[in-house]
Amino acid sequence: MNIFLYLDENTWFHRLDPRTKIIGVLLLFGLIMVFNHPLYMAAVALGLLALGAAAKALPNFWRMRYILALLVVFSTVLWPFFAKGPTPLWSWGRLEVSRESLMYAVAMGLRLASFVAAGLIFLSTTTNEEFTHGLIRLGLPYPVAFAFSTALRLVPTFAGAGATIVQAQISRGLDVESGNIFQRAGKFIPLAVPLFIYAIRHTNMLAMALESKGFNPGEPRTWYLNPQMRRADYIVLAFLTVLFLAALFLRLQGYGQVLPRL
Amino acid sequence: MGVAISIQDLSFTYAETTRPALQHINGEVEEGTFVVIMGHEGAGKSTLCYSLNALVPRFFRGEYAGQVVVHNVEVARARVAEMSRRVGLVLQDFEAQLFSTSVELEVAFGPENLCLSRDEIERRIDHYLRFVGLAEMRRREPASLSGGQKQRLAIASVLALEPPIVVMDEPTTDLDPVGREEVLSVSDLLRQERRTLVVVDQDPDTAVDADQVWLMREGEMVAQGPPRQVLTDLALLESCGVQPPPTVALFQALGWPGQPLTVEEAIALIRQHNLAQPRPLQSPAALTNGRPVILELRDVDYIYPTRAVEALSGVNLQIREGEFLALVGQNGSGKTTLAKHLNGLLKPTRGEVLFRGRPLQEIRRTEMARHVGYVFQNPDHQIFSNTVREEVGFSLRMAGMDAKTIEERVAEALAVVGLSGYEDEVPFTLTKGERQRVAVASVLAAQPQVIILDEPTTGLDYRHQRSMMEMLRDLHRRGHTVIIITHSMWVAAEYAERAVVMKDGRVLLDAPTRVAFAQEPILAEASLRPPPLLRLGNWLGTSGLTLEAMVEELR
Known part of the structure; x- marks a missing residue:
C-alpha cells in the first residue's frame, strides 16, 4: 500500500x-x-x-x-x-x-x-524531498532535515516488512484475532522482534550505501532540486x-x- | 595498461570476533578488466569488496593488516566518501540502498555529494538512466519498480559518481531470471566501456566471460586465474561451495575430450568429436501417484484490494498427497499469490480452494497452520526467540500442547533439518543457511502434511542450497507433500516431480518436470530457460534430470 x-x-x-x-x-x-x-x-x-x-x-x-x-x-x-x-x-x-x-x-x-x-x-x-528542501531553505540544518526525510521514507518500507511478518507468524499458528488485551500484548513479541531486527539490518545497510555514494552530512553539497521563488x-x-x-x-x-x- | 587495484597481504578481523574474515589476500586487477569473485557463504567475498572502498576498515572496525591500493591511493588511509569517486560499490540488498521518492533524485544523490553543478547532475541523470535502460522511469517512485529495475537503478546511482572501478556484491542473487539478464546486460555494457569491474557471483555462467576468477574459501584466496583454468577444477570448486559448470562436470564424468564452459561449446564439441547422436526425447508417462487430492483450486481469481490488477485469473490446480511440485515464473506472475491461497492466507476473490474436499473458508486459520506449513522467503521475517528450542516450539505452544510433546517434536524437527544439538543456540547468530533451516524446522514441528516453501534456496550458497534441497527430498520421501516457489531452474529440475509455470496470473504449463523443461518455446513465453544441463539434454534427447542420470544414459 x-x-x-x-x-x-x-x-x-x-x-x-x-x-x-x-x-x-x-x-x-x-x-x-x-x-x-x-x-x-x-x-x-x-x-x-x-x-x-x-x-x-x-x-x-x-x-x-x-x-x-x-x-x-x-x-x-x-x-x-x-x-x-x-x-x-x-x-x-x-x-x-x-x-x-x-x-x-x-x-x-x-x-x-x-x-x-x-x-x-x-x-x-x-514530494518528501521538496518538503525537506523547503525546510533547509528556511534554515533547518541539513543533517536534521536529512534524518527527518529518511525517517519518513522508511515508514512504508517497514510497514511492508511488518505485513510480511504478520503473515509469516499467522502461518505458524499465531492467533492475532482472539484473546483479551494482555494476551494480545504477549502476541506482539513475535511480530515486534523480527521487525526490530529487520529495521536494524536495513538501516545499517542504508548507512553503508550512503557512505559508498560519498555522503557526508557535515560537508558542503549541491542540490539537483533547485526551486526558485x-x-x-x-x-x-x-x-x-x-x-x-x-x-x-x-x-x-x-x-x-x-x-x-x- | 595500469594497475587498478593492488591487494598486498591483506588480513582483516571484524571487531568483537575472533575468526579472521580475510587472511593474507593478494591480488592485482588490471585497468579495464573483469574479475569475478566466487566462494561459499562466509568466505570473505563481501569483506573483500568492502575493503576496496574503505568501508573496511572505516565503517567496519577491526584488526587490519596489509594494504590495498586503488589507483595509487592507499584505501585504509582514505575516507569512504573520498573513495566513492574511485570505487563504486553496489550492495547485494538493493531494497536497502534506495531511499528517494523518485528515480531521478536517487541518481542525483551521489553527484550532489560531489558538489557538482546542477547542469552536470542533470547530464549524469540523463546519461546513466539511459545507460541502464530506465530513462522512461525518471519520475517513478523506486518502490514501484520491479526487482531488476531496482537493482539497475542502484547501479545507475553508483555510476553517476563516475568511478573508474565498479564493484558489485552479488547483484543478481535476489532477482528473477529476467531481472538477472537485465543486470548482466548492464555489466556487459560496463565492460565495453572498459571500466574495471569486480563482481561477486555464485553462478558459473557469469564467470565464463571474466578475465580472472578469484576463488575464496574460509577467508583465504585459493585460486586466481582465467575461467578456463579455475572453473574446470571441479574438486576445488566443490570444496569452496561453488557450483561447477554442469557441462564441464558432464564431460569429465563421461571422460569426453574438452572442457566446455557453456552449452553452445558442449554442442560444438559433441558434433566435432561425434560423441553422441541426438535422438528424439522420450516423454515419460504423465505421473499420477494415485493418491487422493489434498489441495485443489477451482477457477480461482484474485484481485489485491489495494491494486486493481488481477493477480490470479482462472487458476485450476489439483495437488495430490505426496507430490513434489515446483511453482516457477517471473516475479509478479502470481506464484506467491497462488501459494498463499493454499494455506488460507489469502481468500480467492472468485472461485474456491478445497483442502481434502473441504472449502477453506470452513477451516480456521490456526487449524490450517497444522495441515499446511508455509516457510517464508526470508527466515528473518519470523525468527524472534532467544533459543532455537523456543523458536521451533512456537507453533506447538500456540496450539496448546504439553511441554513433553513439544520437547519431543522439537527434537524430531531439528533432527530432520540437521540441526540436532542446536537447541540452546541463539538463532540470530546462526548463518543464513542455518537460520533458513530453523525456519523450516519451526514449520515442520507442527507436522503439517503439506509444506510450502517460498524461495528456499535464495541467498544460500551452492553447498547450502544442496543440503536444503536434499532435506526437502528426504521430507518428500517420508510422505510429505512439498511445494516450492523458485527462480532457480536447476533446483526445480533436479528435485521437483512436477512443474507449474505461471505467467500473468495464469497457469501456462503444468507437467512432469522433464516434459515441462522440454518445452523451450513455452518457457520462453514466461521468460524462463531450462538449466544448462537440460538445454543440452533437450538437444541430445536424454530424459534424465540430473547429472548422474544423464551420465548413465550417455555412457
Whole structure:
C-alpha cells in the first residue's frame, strides 16, 4: 500500500516553491482558526475545495472521504454539549444544547475538515524531498532535515516488512484475532522482534550505501532540486497574508463568530 | 595498461570476533578488466569488496593488516566518501540502498555529494538512466519498480559518481531470471566501456566471460586465474561451495575430450568429436501417484484490494498427497499469490480452494497452520526467540500442547533439518543457511502434511542450497507433500516431480518436470530457460534430470 499522498501532476500549485507551500499552508491553518461561524467557515472550506480542485488533489480528498465525513459528523454531534450559548434549545439535566452551540459545532466540524483538507493539498503537491528542501531553505540544518526525510521514507518500507511478518507468524499458528488485551500484548513479541531486527539490518545497510555514494552530512553539497521563488510565489504569499490579516481584522470587529471563543 | 587495484597481504578481523574474515589476500586487477569473485557463504567475498572502498576498515572496525591500493591511493588511509569517486560499490540488498521518492533524485544523490553543478547532475541523470535502460522511469517512485529495475537503478546511482572501478556484491542473487539478464546486460555494457569491474557471483555462467576468477574459501584466496583454468577444477570448486559448470562436470564424468564452459561449446564439441547422436526425447508417462487430492483450486481469481490488477485469473490446480511440485515464473506472475491461497492466507476473490474436499473458508486459520506449513522467503521475517528450542516450539505452544510433546517434536524437527544439538543456540547468530533451516524446522514441528516453501534456496550458497534441497527430498520421501516457489531452474529440475509455470496470473504449463523443461518455446513465453544441463539434454534427447542420470544414459 502506498501511504504517500503525493500526486505527480503539473499544476501551478505543484510548481510553487516548497517554501511558499510551507508558509502558505501555515497561513491557511491560521485562516482556518479565525472564524467560528458556520457560514464563514463554509466559505473557507469551499475555498479550500476549490484550491484542491485547482491543485488536482481531489482524488486524495476522495480517498480520505470517510475520515473527513467522520470529523464533521462527530464534531457536530459532540461539540454542542461542551460549548454553552445564550439561546437554549433543549436540555436534559445538566446537559443543554443551545442554538449557538449547535452552530458552533457545525463550524468546528468544518474547521477540522478544513485542517485535513489544507494538509492534504500540501501533501498531494509536495514530494518528501521538496518538503525537506523547503525546510533547509528556511534554515533547518541539513543533517536534521536529512534524518527527518529518511525517517519518513522508511515508514512504508517497514510497514511492508511488518505485513510480511504478520503473515509469516499467522502461518505458524499465531492467533492475532482472539484473546483479551494482555494476551494480545504477549502476541506482539513475535511480530515486534523480527521487525526490530529487520529495521536494524536495513538501516545499517542504508548507512553503508550512503557512505559508498560519498555522503557526508557535515560537508558542503549541491542540490539537483533547485526551486526558485518566482513572481507567482510572491503573489501567492502576498494574497494569503492579506487574506489572513483581513479575516483577522473582520473577526476582531466581531464578524464571523457565534461564540466568543476560538 | 595500469594497475587498478593492488591487494598486498591483506588480513582483516571484524571487531568483537575472533575468526579472521580475510587472511593474507593478494591480488592485482588490471585497468579495464573483469574479475569475478566466487566462494561459499562466509568466505570473505563481501569483506573483500568492502575493503576496496574503505568501508573496511572505516565503517567496519577491526584488526587490519596489509594494504590495498586503488589507483595509487592507499584505501585504509582514505575516507569512504573520498573513495566513492574511485570505487563504486553496489550492495547485494538493493531494497536497502534506495531511499528517494523518485528515480531521478536517487541518481542525483551521489553527484550532489560531489558538489557538482546542477547542469552536470542533470547530464549524469540523463546519461546513466539511459545507460541502464530506465530513462522512461525518471519520475517513478523506486518502490514501484520491479526487482531488476531496482537493482539497475542502484547501479545507475553508483555510476553517476563516475568511478573508474565498479564493484558489485552479488547483484543478481535476489532477482528473477529476467531481472538477472537485465543486470548482466548492464555489466556487459560496463565492460565495453572498459571500466574495471569486480563482481561477486555464485553462478558459473557469469564467470565464463571474466578475465580472472578469484576463488575464496574460509577467508583465504585459493585460486586466481582465467575461467578456463579455475572453473574446470571441479574438486576445488566443490570444496569452496561453488557450483561447477554442469557441462564441464558432464564431460569429465563421461571422460569426453574438452572442457566446455557453456552449452553452445558442449554442442560444438559433441558434433566435432561425434560423441553422441541426438535422438528424439522420450516423454515419460504423465505421473499420477494415485493418491487422493489434498489441495485443489477451482477457477480461482484474485484481485489485491489495494491494486486493481488481477493477480490470479482462472487458476485450476489439483495437488495430490505426496507430490513434489515446483511453482516457477517471473516475479509478479502470481506464484506467491497462488501459494498463499493454499494455506488460507489469502481468500480467492472468485472461485474456491478445497483442502481434502473441504472449502477453506470452513477451516480456521490456526487449524490450517497444522495441515499446511508455509516457510517464508526470508527466515528473518519470523525468527524472534532467544533459543532455537523456543523458536521451533512456537507453533506447538500456540496450539496448546504439553511441554513433553513439544520437547519431543522439537527434537524430531531439528533432527530432520540437521540441526540436532542446536537447541540452546541463539538463532540470530546462526548463518543464513542455518537460520533458513530453523525456519523450516519451526514449520515442520507442527507436522503439517503439506509444506510450502517460498524461495528456499535464495541467498544460500551452492553447498547450502544442496543440503536444503536434499532435506526437502528426504521430507518428500517420508510422505510429505512439498511445494516450492523458485527462480532457480536447476533446483526445480533436479528435485521437483512436477512443474507449474505461471505467467500473468495464469497457469501456462503444468507437467512432469522433464516434459515441462522440454518445452523451450513455452518457457520462453514466461521468460524462463531450462538449466544448462537440460538445454543440452533437450538437444541430445536424454530424459534424465540430473547429472548422474544423464551420465548413465550417455555412457
